[in-house]
Amino acid sequence: MYGKHDSKKPIYRCIECNEESNELYRDYKHGVLKITICKSCQKPVDKYIEYDPVIILINAMLCKAQAYRHILFNAKINIHGKLCMFCLLCEAYTRWRQLPGSSNHTDPEDFIRYAKEWDFYRMFGIAALEQAAYLTGIFIVLFSAMLKPLKSGSEFALLFKALLLSSYGKLLLIPAVIWEHDYTPLCLRLITLFVLTSNTQAIRGNTYHFCF
Incomplete structure (x- = not known):
């Protein structure tokens, strides 16, 4: 559902400032993953990639714009x-x-x-x-x-x-x-x-x- 994209064109977005990003996290191999930091706001591009879907749903129900950005830009949901x-x-x-x-x-x-x-x-x-x-x-x-x-x-x-x-x-x-x-x-x-x-x-x- 999430990950690094090979295309040169950014397809992900920071859930905090809405800036484009090439990746959500970087894989350093051997099970070492690091969430990408947004170059614009210096915050994690998408902290929700570590969250349980239930927590994401609760945040969406609380009408948090960050949760909506995660669902729209960074998660593959086609329902x-x-x-x-x-x-x-x-x-x-x-x-x-x-x-x-x-x-x-x-x-x-x-x-x-x-x-x-x-x-x-x-x-x-x-x-x-x-x-x-x-x-x-x-x-x-x-x-x-x-x-x-x-x-x-x-x-x-x-x-x-x-x-x-x-x-x-x-x-x-x-x-x-x-x-x-x-x-x-x-x-x-x-x-x-x-x-x-x-x-x-x-x-x-x-x-x-x-x-x-």
Whole structure:
């Protein structure tokens, strides 16, 4: 997942200052490894390469920009497509459960029948359209605030991936709806706020492009 790259073009980034780096660590053979120090900020390029994935996940949940930079630039994680689909399903289910009459059915055997109803697919379509509109709006704002244009389509894809991965908070919609209580509406609002905060921190991982 991590390591030194043979290409002359830097592909890694310092999680502290976002400067490019040719490697994350240097292998001195015989099991001796040394983390690369960033030439710009004089800090380890990526301290998370020594961390357990659980710790990295916790740091991402705490919305630390360094954790997002590690995930986006220095770790090979390609689950953003599946994660986006699952988040849309969670949001569609949440919307479907809030439809009049849907919450009155408690028989678990009815779930498959409910999932096949057109209302569920309609909610999925609405959620997908709203997500597309939301991402389009973000890109319009970001492109208008750019200090310099994107160099390639890969940088556009990186921004897109960052937004999809940082929307993982939508997975909390399912337990919030299943364990329904008087504070469910408040929980849903807090989840939305958490997703927006995560999106903001993920975008900060690309601040070298923007004026904020």
